[in-house]
Amino acid sequence: MVVAGPVRAVHAGPPPADPNALAIIASQKTIVPDASVVLLRDIFLKKVVLTPEGDEYIPVNLPPTNPLRMAFNRMVIHMDAQQNELFWDRAYFGGTSPPYVLGSERAVLRFVATENAAIGYVRACFVTPAVKVLKLITLDVPPPARTLAPCPEASGRR
Amino acid sequence: MSPRWMRTHEFVEPRSPLNMECRTSASRSLRVINICLVAVVGIFLSSLDATAASSGPGLPPSSYALGQGWFFPQYDLRLGGYTDIKYYQIDHGKRALSVEDASLFVTKDWGSRWRFFTETELTDALNSEGNGVTMTDARIDVERLYLDYRLFDSATLRFGKFLTPIGQWNLTHADPLVWTSVRPLTTESSFASHANGAMIYGTLNVDSNDLDYWLFVDDSAAIGIDTTNDAAFGAYGATNKLKNSFAHAVGGQLLYHMWNGHLSIGGSAATFTMELPNISYSLLGLDIDWSDRFGDVSGEAIRRTSHSPGYPDDYGGYLQGVLNLPSRFFLVGRIERYKSAAVTGRITLRTVGVNYRPSAGVVVKVERVDGTNSRTVSPSGWFASFGLLF
Numbered sequence: 001m002v003v004a005g006p007v008r009a010v011h012a013g014p015p016p017a018d019p020n021a022l023a024i025i026a027s028q029k030t031i032v033p034d035a036s037v038v039l040l041r042d043i044f045l046k047k048v049v050l051t052p053e054g055d056e057y058i059p060v061n062l063p064p065t066n067p068l069r070m071a072f073n074r075m076v077i078h079m080d081a082q083q084n085e086l087f088w089d090r091a092y093f094g095g096t097s098p099p100y101v102l103g104s105e106r107a108v109l110r111f112v113a114t115e116n117a118a119i120g121y122v123r124a125c126f127v128t129p130a131v132k133v134l135k136l137i138t139l140d141v142p143p144p145a146r147t148l149a150p151c152p153e154a155s156g157r158r
Numbered sequence: 159m160s161p162r163w164m165r166t167h168e169f170v171e172p173r174s175p176l177n178m179e180c181r182t183s184a185s186r187s188l189r190v191i192n193i194c195l196v197a198v199v200g201i202f203l204s205s206l207d208a209t210a211a212s213s214g215p216g217l218p219p220s221s222y223a224l225g226q227g228w229f230f231p232q233y234d235l236r237l238g239g240y241t242d243i244k245y246y247q248i249d250h251g252k253r254a255l256s257v258e259d260a261s262l263f264v265t266k267d268w269g270s271r272w273r274f275f276t277e278t279e280l281t282d283a284l285n286s287e288g289n290g291v292t293m294t295d296a297r298i299d300v301e302r303l304y305l306d307y308r309l310f311d312s313a314t315l316r317f318g319k320f321l322t323p324i325g326q327w328n329l330t331h332a333d334p335l336v337w338t339s340v341r342p343l344t345t346e347s348s349f350a351s352h353a354n355g356a357m358i359y360g361t362l363n364v365d366s367n368d369l370d371y372w373l374f375v376d377d378s379a380a381i382g383i384d385t386t387n388d389a390a391f392g393a394y395g396a397t398n399k400l401k402n403s404f405a406h407a408v409g410g411q412l413l414y415h416m417w418n419g420h421l422s423i424g425g426s427a428a429t430f431t432m433e434l435p436n437i438s439y440s441l442l443g444l445d446i447d448w449s450d451r452f453g454d455v456s457g458e459a460i461r462r463t464s465h466s467p468g469y470p471d472d473y474g475g476y477l478q479g480v481l482n483l484p485s486r487f488f489l490v491g492r493i494e495r496y497k498s499a500a501v502t503g504r505i506t507l508r509t510v511g512v513n514y515r516p517s518a519g520v521v522v523k524v525e526r527v528d529g530t531n532s533r534t535v536s537p538s539g540w541f542a543s544f545g546l547l548f
Contacts (some may be wrong), residue, residue, distance in 0.1 A: 038366050047361045047368060049270065050311045056270035078418035080451050082482070085518045089225050089547055090330045095265050095275040095306075097236055098226055 019125035019151055020142055022071060024135040025112050026119045035134035041076050043119060045087070046096050051117050059099040060108055060120040067143035068105070072121050075137055105149060125151035225334075225519025225547045227263065234267040239277075240519075240547045242333035248395040248539040257284040259333065261301065273306040300384040301352070309358075316357040319383040322404075323359070323372035323411045324349050324426040325445050325458045334521050334545035337454075337488070338511055340393050342476040343496040343536060348462035349428065349441055350388045350404045354378040368415040370424075376407035378433065390500070393536040398500055403433040409441070422447045426460075438465040444475075453488075454480040470499045476507075488513040490525065503531035511541075519547030 024040055026032060031052050032039070042048040044059045051057055062069040064081060073084050088098040102108050108120040113130035127133055222228045227238025239262040247253040260280040267273050282295040304318030321329050327336065327345035357374035382403070390400035409428025415421070426443035440463045447456040459475030474496030481489040492509040511525025524542045532538065 038363070042361070042363075042368070048311050049308065054270060078420070082486075083449060083451075085225075086335075089519055090335050092226055092238065092547070093240070093263075093330055093332050093335055095263070095273065097229060097265065100231075101221075101223075 018138060019123065020139065021124045022068060022075070022121055022137040022139055023124045023127050023133045024076075024119065024121050024137070025109070025127060025131040026134055027112055027114070027116055028130070028132055029116050030119065030132075032119070032134055037076055037135075040119075040135065041078065044072075044077060044099060046091070046099070055117045058115055058118040060111055060118060061099045061101050062105070062108065062121070063101055063103060067147050068121065068123065071139050071141070071143065075140060123148070123151065224517060227265075227548070236263070236265040238263045238265075238548060240332050240334050240545065242543050242545040244333075244339060244394070244541070244543040246339075246394040246539060246541045248537050251395060251537065251539070252287055254285060254287045254394075256282060256286070258282060261332070271308045273308075274304075275306070276303045277301040303383055312360040312362050313358055314360055316359065317355075319352055319354045320357060320374075322349055322351055322353045322376075322407075322409075322428075323357070323374060324409065324428060324441065325411075325443050325460070326413070326422075326424065326447060326456070327458060332545070332547070333543055334519055334547040337478065337480055337490045337513060337523075338492065338509055338525055339523050339541040339543040340509065340525065340527050340536065342458070342478075342492070342494050343391070343393075343498065343505065343507070344458050344460050344474050344476050344494060346388075346392060346402070347390050347496070347498060347535070348402075348439075348460055348472045349430065350376075350378075350402045350407070350432075352388055353404060353407060354382045355407075364414070368419070370413040370415070371410065373410035374408070376404045376430070378403060378407075379405040391535040394541065395537040395539065396535050398534045400500055401434060405431045405433045405436065407431070411443075413445075420449055435469075437469050439463060440465070451482065453482050454478075456480075464499075472496075472498050474498075474505070480513075486515050488515065498535065501531055501535055505532045505535065506530040507532055507536055521545045 024035070033052055039048060043057050044061070046059070049056055064085070070081060073079050073081060077084060079087060092098065102111055102120070105122040105126050108122050109126055109128065109131065112118045112120045113128070119134070124136060227236045229236045239260070241260045242258050243256070244258050245253070245255050258281065260283055262278050263275070265273065265275050279299045279301045281297055281299050283293065285292050285295055300319065302318075302320055304316050304320050307315045309315060321331075323329060325345055327342065328351055330336065331341065331345070331351070333339065353374055353376040355374060355376040355378070357372060359370070359372040362369045362371065388402045390402040391398045407428055407430030409426065409430065411424055411426040413422055413424035424445045426445070427441065429438070429440045431438045441460065443458065443460040445456070445458040447454065455478070457475060457477040461471065461473040463471050474494065476492055476494035478490065478492040483489055490509070490511045490513060492507075494507040496505045496507070498505065506529065508528045509525055511523055514522045522544050524540075526540055527536070527538055529536055529538045
């Protein structure tokens with residue numbers, strides 16, 4: 001279920017109620033005119049490529065087997081892993097490269113914080129003031145805790 | 159896809175082991191391949207220069223993933239391609255093993271608006287019909303060669319040689335991307351698979367759904383790049399050698415996605431003149447695709463109307479179902495009816511097969527095709543392939 005409406009991007013504020021909610025994040029400089037699921041889907045499928053300033057959006061994914069990637073595919077892209085794989089095989093044949101893949105939520109956070117027009121997703125507990133949250137999505141199926149790195153608060157790291 | 163092994167036996171000119179095909183002359187072929195090579199080398203060198211000024215996004219210097227190519231973020235350059243090995247046993251006919259396609263993709267971006275793409279294919283690299291392995295049919299085809307300029311998000315201009323945007327199969331026809339080794343007649347027999355000219359394409363948002371569109375104009379007669387590789391009947395064992403190359407064409411396609419992208423419905427229209435014989439046609443097509451976690455149902459229908467007396471219309475369609483099985487196996491079934499001016503009687507093709515897709519970009523297929531009135535254009539038999547998108 002989507003808990004934030006299709007509104008302008010918002011800065012990371014007080015900690016969200018659900019630290020395991022999926023936060024769609026962008027760098028503070030990135031302008032996303034309408035953070036609707038439809039637009040986010042089109043950015044991650046590279047059907048929408050240009051920011052309002054004419055820069056290129058840089059969507060970044062987690063690895064295909066990461067439970068957050070699977071949840072993102074299911075709730076935003078509306079494809080399962082197999083459908084997503086076939087979509088990108090076909091797009092690649094047409095000359096469109098799939099989004100970059102970074103290995104962890106920390107890597108996504110670091111990359112998005114420093115790259116203009118980068119967009120990624122991490123759990124809400126990873127969000128820092130270096131990025132802004134475009135949308136918060138409550139996961140339909142909470143990922144098994146053992147499959148993900150602990151939240152920074154839990155591990156004492158940011 | 160290019161015409162395959164059979165048609166090359168009927169070419170009259172002697173062919174070198176690596177022979178660049180050309181519509182008009184050998185010198186033109188050489189000119190085209192020279193242009194390609196210079197373009198590729200130039201792009202690569204300019205990429206290297208560009209890295210001095212820009213190291214690209216803060217990503218690893220290069221990465222490789224099967225099915226996604228080798229990406230060099232510093233250069234905005236991606237190298238990749240696909241290959242397939244096929245085995246076929248025509249009923250009461252020959253059997254053969256063939257390394258049919260070895261394609262190399264080069265994709266180079268300049269900033270957020272310009273993109274160069276080329277697909278150069280080594281076709282029929284190796285053939286074995288039971289009496290040794292031969293390379294005599296091998297040749298290099300320029301399958302695609304174009305430059306894209308993104309006007310804005312919903313409109314991109316394309317110039318060069320590209321896949322004709324009629325139906326969905328033709329736009330994703332590579333062996334690792336489709337469900338059967340044998341291509342439906344509906345998707346290639348009544349129009350040229352490639353066009354040479356200009357196109358505008360993109361995606362519009364209509365009622366929160368995506369509407370993909372393509373509009374193209376072709377002038378192959380003037381600017382054709384390597385146009386001899388479009389066979390009207392490219393199936394293995396087809397003895398009909400009719401070519402499908404445009405002289406001139408204009409057309410387009412709309413494809414509307416709904417139900418979160420699980421259902422797509424499209425329509426194509428074109429009017430064109432073929433190169434040989436020089437006949438004008440108009441064409442209408444419909445396509446549909448529904449996919450879910452259980453499988454996929456798709457179909458295409460087409461009608462090509464002749465504007466010349468004595469040349470009848472072509473029309474037909476297929477319906478294909480794919481059922482997802484455990485462990486990345488897929489059951490595939492297809493029925494096709496097609497009426498071609500080149501064949502007496504109405505063609506019926508029934509296909510049943512299995513796919514195994516162990517990982518992204520890898521597919522093994524086995525299928526059985528039974529046809530009626532199809533012997534010269536898509537014969538009955540057993541077909542198998544191993545496809546790799548690399």
